Each structure stands twice: as structure tokens, then as C-alpha cells.
Amino acid sequence: MHRLLALPVFCLLLVAAARAGDAPSPASYASMIEAVAPGVVTVYTTKQAQGSRRMIMPFLEENTPGMRRRPESGQGSGVVVGADGVILTNNHVIDGADRIEVQLHGARGRVVATLVGADPKTDLAVLRIDAKGLPVIAFADSDRVRVGDLAFAIGNPFGVGHSVSMGIVSATGRGGVGIVDYEDFIQTDASINPGNSGGALVDSLGRLVGINTAIYSRGGGNIGIGFAVPANLAKRVKDQLLDGGKVVRGYLGVQIGELTPELARKFGGEAGTGALVGEVLDDGPAAKAGLVAGDVIVRADGRPVADPRQLRLQIAGVAPGSEITLTVLRDGREQDLRVTIGELPGDPVVAGGGQPGEPGRLGVTLQDLTPQIRQQAQVPARIQGALVTQVEDGSRAERAGLRPGMIITEVERRAVADASATVQQLRLASGDVLLRVWFEGANRWIVVGE
Structure with missing residues (x-):
């Protein structure tokens, strides 16, 4: 009996070993890291701690006099995405900085950087330095990233120096974290710490899959829950900042919420999917298209709406002036409405x-x-x-x-x-x-x- 049971198990082990041998994993990723590492830089900032006038609505000045102005320094990471000196990093790395400097991989000195533009809604910023022929990290298609893929975080954590950590992709499309307005994070257990912000998350082929942005932590250190802005979103933001200095987003003109089981019984639809319209803003694109409060948006241009966050991300990525079809559930019946997308009011x-x-x-x-x-x-x-x-x-x-x-x-x-x-x-x-x-x-x- 034992021999009969042991034989199939042994055969299975041989088959598994043979399949694993079809695509052997490398014993080391050193060659890939050596090729990619020069595309990750350290970003240094200096700013004054006090002394900025700002406007508080409605258009009143606020000033904090008498405070001693002292310089504050900060440090993060960045990714070279243009051989002519274009660098992608996090907005929070350079926010409020009076001076920005970049240290290239392997260099001793620093070079002054110019802020091309920033997008607080995704926590991304584009810098430029006076340089040519820089090594560039190629973008991956982050929509194809899967849970379980290998992930390597490259940056300068705590300012100790250029470092690499390895893990896997723990989740994709992560939202509701409360970090920025538009959240579609790649979650990873690759070690990300303060100073890694703005650095690269790359796959096993050395392609950029995300910009390391934040960690979930109880005490400030890494516990294996890190978040990166996906490469496709980062590339769209980068291209718009380079082209016009700001990010233009699509605008629907509705307030939407989740379709809970209780609401689904009243309005129809499948609980936990779609987006329930709570209010249609006057003279907005949705109002002109005929949407009304109580509609459940179930598809946008044929794509099923998973939840309000996903719809918001999709609409934001539509160019203003474009027409899309929204499929709504109203009084138990589906209707298709053509909507001309507007432009979301601009940020500072x-x-x-x-x-x-x-x-x-x-x-x-x-x-x-x-x-x-x-x-x-x-x-x-x-x-x-x-x-x-x-x-x-x-x-x-x-x-x-x-x-x-x-x-x-x-x-x-x-x-x-x-x-x-x-x-x-x-x-x-x-x-x-x-x-x-x-x-x-x-x-x-x-x-x-x-």
C-alpha cells in the first residue's frame, strides 16, 4: 500500500520539477539591478520653516510674524524618466521647497533641479536637471501587473545610501488608503522606508511598475505594507506636466456613493458594485446629459463600474470634450446616456x-x-x-x-x-x-x- 501511494507522489514531484525547469528563476538579480540602479537618484530639499503668507478664503491674508526662520532639509528619491534630465518623484518630497538638488547614482556632488510641475492629487512631481545622456528606466504596463509578481524597491531609505529591497506585489488597485485624492496603488511587501519616497518599484526585468509613495506603519518603520503609484498613471501625469505644467482631468459633475445592500433594495442593482448618484450639479456635464439623483451608474463606455472610486479614476482619465456612454439603472431599467466630459477645475x-x-x-x-x-x-x-x-x-x-x-x-x-x-x-x-x-x-x- 505504501509503495502504491508513494509512486504517484514521486511522479508528481518529478513533473513539478520538470515544469519548474522550463522557466528557471535566476539565482541572482544582480545584473538587472546593476543595469537599473543608475536610473534612481537621491533628491535633497531645503525650505524655510516659517514666513510664508497665504490666502485663506475669502481672500484674507494670514501671516505669522516674529517666528525665527530656520532652514529645514529633506531627502527622498527620484526616477530618471528622460535622458535629457527629466526626473519623476513624489510631490510630498519637494512640496514647499525653496531649493531642490539631485545626486545622481554614484556621484559625489549634487546638481540643482528645477520643478517642472507637481500634482498633489496623485502625489507626483516632475523635476529637470541640466544633463544629457542619463540612464533611463523604461515604463512597464502596470495594468498587467499581477499579485505574486516579484517587486524590487530602489531608493535611499533614511539617507543611508542607495539600497534595494525585494518582495512581491501584494495587491493591485488599492484605494481608500486616505493618502491622496486619486488612489490606485500597487501594494508590495518589498521594504519601503522614509527616504524611499519617489523611488522606483521595478519588476524582475527591471521595468518601472510604480513610484514608491507611502507605507502603512504603526511606528514609522516598515511592516511589509507599502504603496506605489502605478507606472501607467505616473506616466500620464508626467506627460501632462511636461506638456503644460499641470494635469487636466475629466469632470462629470456628480456626487456619487457606494451602493450598499440597503440602497440596492431601494434603487436596484447589485450591492457593492456601481456608483449611486446622490446629486447632479447644475449645468455640469451629467446634468446636460440627463442624469438624475438616484441613477445607478453601472457601466462607463462599456466598462463595468466596480465602485465610485474606480468610476472617478476612469472619468479623470478622459480628455475634456470627449464623449462617453454611461449606462445607468433607473427605475429598474437600464438606459444609455451620452455625456460630453468637462474639465475638472484646476489646482494651485x-x-x-x-x-x-x-x-x-x-x-x-x-x-x-x-x-x-x-x-x-x-x-x-x-x-x-x-x-x-x-x-x-x-x-x-x-x-x-x-x-x-x-x-x-x-x-x-x-x-x-x-x-x-x-x-x-x-x-x-x-x-x-x-x-x-x-x-x-x-x-x-x-x-x-x-
């Missing part, structure tokens, strides 16, 4: 967020003129431009008299339509910069000196 944009002395750097934060801002500040429809929401202490802007609440309408006598256009014109300017601003019901000219 840092104007000239490079280094002190860089042409075009003013030291202000700008915001698009949304309908809400126009109404609160009583800005006439004829006024187009960018709202100043924050002015750095000691900056060129402060010395010139720029204040929160002013609206920049022209740069060097060129009209600007929004915050992104203003930033682009400022980058083209050099020396003293002539601005036309609208403030307290009147236009005035301001020259921002070097």
Missing part, C-alpha cells in the same frame, strides 16, 4: 517653482479662476488670468508688492487665460518682469525685479 500651480535666481521664479502660488472663486471674490467675467493665493516671504513677488487675492492678467503684455498659461509665460521671461494685475476692482501694472 506654483509659479516659477525652480531655484532662487532662476529666470521666471516669482515665489507665488497661483490658482485658476473657478466659478466659485469668481463668485466669492466678485471677479467680473471679463477678467481672465490666475489668482495669487500665496506669496513667499523674501521673494521677488513680495518685494514687488504682489499680494494674495491679486489676479495676474498679463505677463510682459501678453494676456494669460489661467494659472498654467501664466507659469509658461513667466518661464519665458527674464530680468525684470512686467505684470498687469486686477485687484480690488482695478487694473494696475507691477514690475517684478530680478
Whole structure:
């Protein structure tokens, strides 16, 4: 009896060994790491701890005088995604920095970096350094990443130096973490620690699958739950920041929620799937398409809606002006509605967020003129431009008299339509910069000196 039982087991072991031998795993990933590691850099930041004026709605200035200003330093990681000096990192690594420097892999010195643009909603930022022929890490298709794939986290944890840790992909499409507005994280147990932020998560072939962003921790150290922004999302954000200095997202104009079992019994649909419309905003794309409160959105352009978070991510990735089909469940019957997607109102944009002395750097934060801002500040429809929401202490802007609440309408006598256009014109300017601003019901000219 024992021999009869042992024989099939032995055969199974031989078969398993033969199958494993069809695609042997390498005994070491050293060659892959050696090829990829130069594409990961260390990012150093310096900023003043106190002394920034900011605007609090509705357009009041807040200042904290009397505080001793002291420099604060920070450190994170970054990924080279352009041979001409383009680097991808986390927004929280460089947020509020007065000076950004990059240390290339294997280099002793640091080079000054310019902030091209940042997207707080995904915690991503793009930097540029004056360099050519840098080693680049290629993007993988992160939509094809599967749970169980090998994952390698590369960065500079705690500032101890260039380090690599290995693990697997623990989950994909992870949301609800509460870190950023748009969450679609790859979760990994590869060790990620402070200083790894902005570094690379690569697969076994050395391709970039994500930008290491955060960890779940009770005491600040790694416990095997790390999160990375997926490469496909990071690439879309990077491309838009390089093209226009900001990220443009699709906008539907609805407030949506989960379809709980209790709500499903009232509105129909399958509990735990779809997105229940709680409110349709007036004059928004959804209202114009005929959506109403109580609709359950079950498909968007043929793709099943898993939950409100997934729908929000999908709509954000649709170019404004594009038409999509929403399938809704209303009164127990499905209906198809054609919707022309709008543009999500813009986020604040840092104007000239490079280094002190860089042409075009003013030291202000700008915001698009949304309908809400126009109404609160009583800005006439004829006024187009960018709202100043924050002015750095000691900056060129402060010395010139720029204040929160002013609206920049022209740069060097060129009209600007929004915050992104203003930033682009400022980058083209050099020396003293002539601005036309609208403030307290009147236009005035301001020259921002070097």
C-alpha cells in the first residue's frame, strides 16, 4: 500500500520539477539591478520653516510674524524618466521647497533641479536637471501587473545610501488608503522606508511598475505594507506636466456613493458594485446629459463600474470634450446616456517653482479662476488670468508688492487665460518682469525685479 501511494507522489514531484525547469528563476538579480540602479537618484530639499503668507478664503491674508526662520532639509528619491534630465518623484518630497538638488547614482556632488510641475492629487512631481545622456528606466504596463509578481524597491531609505529591497506585489488597485485624492496603488511587501519616497518599484526585468509613495506603519518603520503609484498613471501625469505644467482631468459633475445592500433594495442593482448618484450639479456635464439623483451608474463606455472610486479614476482619465456612454439603472431599467466630459477645475500651480535666481521664479502660488472663486471674490467675467493665493516671504513677488487675492492678467503684455498659461509665460521671461494685475476692482501694472 505504501509503495502504491508513494509512486504517484514521486511522479508528481518529478513533473513539478520538470515544469519548474522550463522557466528557471535566476539565482541572482544582480545584473538587472546593476543595469537599473543608475536610473534612481537621491533628491535633497531645503525650505524655510516659517514666513510664508497665504490666502485663506475669502481672500484674507494670514501671516505669522516674529517666528525665527530656520532652514529645514529633506531627502527622498527620484526616477530618471528622460535622458535629457527629466526626473519623476513624489510631490510630498519637494512640496514647499525653496531649493531642490539631485545626486545622481554614484556621484559625489549634487546638481540643482528645477520643478517642472507637481500634482498633489496623485502625489507626483516632475523635476529637470541640466544633463544629457542619463540612464533611463523604461515604463512597464502596470495594468498587467499581477499579485505574486516579484517587486524590487530602489531608493535611499533614511539617507543611508542607495539600497534595494525585494518582495512581491501584494495587491493591485488599492484605494481608500486616505493618502491622496486619486488612489490606485500597487501594494508590495518589498521594504519601503522614509527616504524611499519617489523611488522606483521595478519588476524582475527591471521595468518601472510604480513610484514608491507611502507605507502603512504603526511606528514609522516598515511592516511589509507599502504603496506605489502605478507606472501607467505616473506616466500620464508626467506627460501632462511636461506638456503644460499641470494635469487636466475629466469632470462629470456628480456626487456619487457606494451602493450598499440597503440602497440596492431601494434603487436596484447589485450591492457593492456601481456608483449611486446622490446629486447632479447644475449645468455640469451629467446634468446636460440627463442624469438624475438616484441613477445607478453601472457601466462607463462599456466598462463595468466596480465602485465610485474606480468610476472617478476612469472619468479623470478622459480628455475634456470627449464623449462617453454611461449606462445607468433607473427605475429598474437600464438606459444609455451620452455625456460630453468637462474639465475638472484646476489646482494651485506654483509659479516659477525652480531655484532662487532662476529666470521666471516669482515665489507665488497661483490658482485658476473657478466659478466659485469668481463668485466669492466678485471677479467680473471679463477678467481672465490666475489668482495669487500665496506669496513667499523674501521673494521677488513680495518685494514687488504682489499680494494674495491679486489676479495676474498679463505677463510682459501678453494676456494669460489661467494659472498654467501664466507659469509658461513667466518661464519665458527674464530680468525684470512686467505684470498687469486686477485687484480690488482695478487694473494696475507691477514690475517684478530680478
